[in-house]
Amino acid sequence: MKRIQRLLAVLLSASILNVSAIHSAQAALVPTEEAARLATVTQTESGHARLTAALARDDVRAEMLRQGVDPTLAQERIAALTDDEATRLADQIDSAPAGGIIGAILLVFFVLLVTDILGLTKVFPFTRSVR
């Protein structure tokens, strides 16, 4: 919710200040990422995409710090993201699959044992599929 409010605030102030100001502030050459985006979306969408990405980078940084990432490392990690990736990551950092958690809770242990044996899952190294 806070993010939406911030997004709205920036969008509104940007529309007052004229979104094209953002374009003239950049380097003389249009970067590849923006050129590719401009070829497929409208002006308003492209401007919004850049604003959203800028906000998303802040959000991702805050969330990374909260999740225990060192601030310097977080900065470098965010710099390596494209606008599109930063936007998606800001939405998903809490919910997206985080590969690394092996082992299931006790409640589903037997279920997984059975499905392992059926060859539908592969949680336990000692199971051998019946088929």
Added chain:
Amino acid sequence: MAVGLDAAVAAADGQLAVRTPRSCSPVLAMLVLVLMALLASGCATQTPALLAQPPVGLPARVELADTPFFPDESHFCGPAALATALSAAGLPARPDELVGRVFLPGREGSLQIEMLAGARRSGAVATLIPGTLEALLRELAAGHPVVVLQNLGLSWAPSWHYAVAVGYDLDAGTILLRSGPMQRQALALRTFEHTWKRGGHWAFVTLPPGTLAATASEAETSAALVAFERAAPPAASVTAYRAGLQRWPGSYTLQMGLGNASYAAGDLPGAEAAFGRAAETHGQAAAHNNHARVLLELGRAAAARQAAQRGLAVAGPLRATLLDTLQAINAATPAAAR
């Protein structure tokens, strides 16, 4: 059988939730579940068709035995899988160096987007491949180890895991993985497919710039190369874009990328040629603008002005950028020469 495994299990789960308050014993619940799982075991998967009729040109057996192995017993399968794939691509990497780049302590794991970004930071082009077993096997046949996301558990009790596919055997119906503590896991292709399907059929290859994924689409390859340009040395990007343009010579994104990377690498004639081609072929304002800027730096003011004016005619959102460019051209040329 139309009902998918996940749907069946979710249905079984739903029954569990509804019945538990009344009289459903765990044993009964288990029976329901097993029944549902059995019913679902014939659901639509790619494996049977693939094994029954292997795709043309696919060797029956592949094993990239030279692929290194970094065993992992804890939460670091992300860094381990990435180090495996990067090292195989000739980009030496160790899991402990990658932890700070891709591991998220609060989630006790690594996110997909950061796996791709982490690979790029180590100098590899990280490209998503189509979510089909055939594409996966074709990459292996091309000599590219494939990083896969598996959900080893169930959709409602996920156990997310990264592994690296390093081979397969169509006769035995198995896929070979570097996975966690296992150096050579020969997993039934059918089982692998279930775990991979629950991971969203997500897989990528990490390749040195200049090598393209065997199966990736133009869109995925372009996205990978543009993202690579962000982190890579300009010369490496030039190599990568050139390879992309060999396969898709008409791609606007790749032409612009080659121009920008060449410019960043200090190759003005190369940048001029790339932007010029992009402008001629696609008539986009960004291409005209960049072409004009490079022409100006090459001292060809008249050609630069012409390019900028053509760009201004189609500028749209880039109007301010093109006016800036025209202004720079005017500032650089004596009034008498205009």
